[in-house]
Amino acid sequence: EAGVVQSPRYKIIEKKQPVAFWCNPISGHNTLYWYLQNLGQGPELLIRYENEEAVDDSQLPKDRFSAERLKGVDSTLKIQPAELGDSAVYLCASSLSGTTNYNEQFFGPGTRLTVL
Amino acid sequence: KNQVEQSPQSLIILEGKNCTLQCNYTVSPFSNLRWYKQDTGRGPVSLTIMTFSENTKSNGRYTATLDADTKQSSLHITASQLSDSASYICVVSAGPNDMRFGAGTRLTVKP
Secondary structure: OOOOEEEOOEEEEOOOOOEEEEEEOOOOOOEEEEEEEOOOOOOEEEEEEEOOEEEEOOOOOOOOEEEEOHHHOOEEEEEOOOOHHHOEEEEEEEEOOOOOOOOOOEEOOOEEEEEO | OOOEEEEOOEEEEEOOOOEEEEEEEOOOOOOEEEEEEEOOOOOOEEEEEEEOOOOEEEEOOEEEEEEOOOOEEEEEEOOOOHHHOEEEEEEEEEEOOEEEEOOOEEEEEEO
16 A cells, blocks of 8 residues: 655755645545654644645644645645745645544655755 | 653664663643654654553564653663664644654664
């Protein structure tokens, strides 16, 4: 079974440019998460989707970040315009809610963003 | 202040040696605690999960303990291997979708 797929794996852009990340969750997983991870830190939740609905976007900087999960499957996270401080790894995770596995999250490999 | 504190921040050990990583938390209410292993350039992978009533859980050479009274957990790695070099992240859940991540311990195993 394929795991969580993310692309691109690496992205280098200049500040003020837009950038987009794509995530395909594990088949059948209804919950999808986007995290930001700075070097030497744990992941920080940006947004959580239940199917196609964003149920927790309280930590998403909405002035420059946006996300969508059309049809409740794959998702795109966008930054426009990017700032130097956005350099980080962006992780996508998925889980199957409503089971007895305590909502175990399965993570993708992440996209490493460098803003110059 | 982070509600999940891990120590040490980094650790270097020789191959074959044992080590213990610590996780202290103040998260409340408590649902479960997971230890994740994150290899460089990869996403975290779950090693163990413990609920309130569980004191210990093993996964091969990894053994996690939980003291819910003192709100402490540890991850013990036995007979370390080079492939154990990674970051180990403690995650405490207050509910189904309320997860608090520690900053992780960076373990380096040297030959």
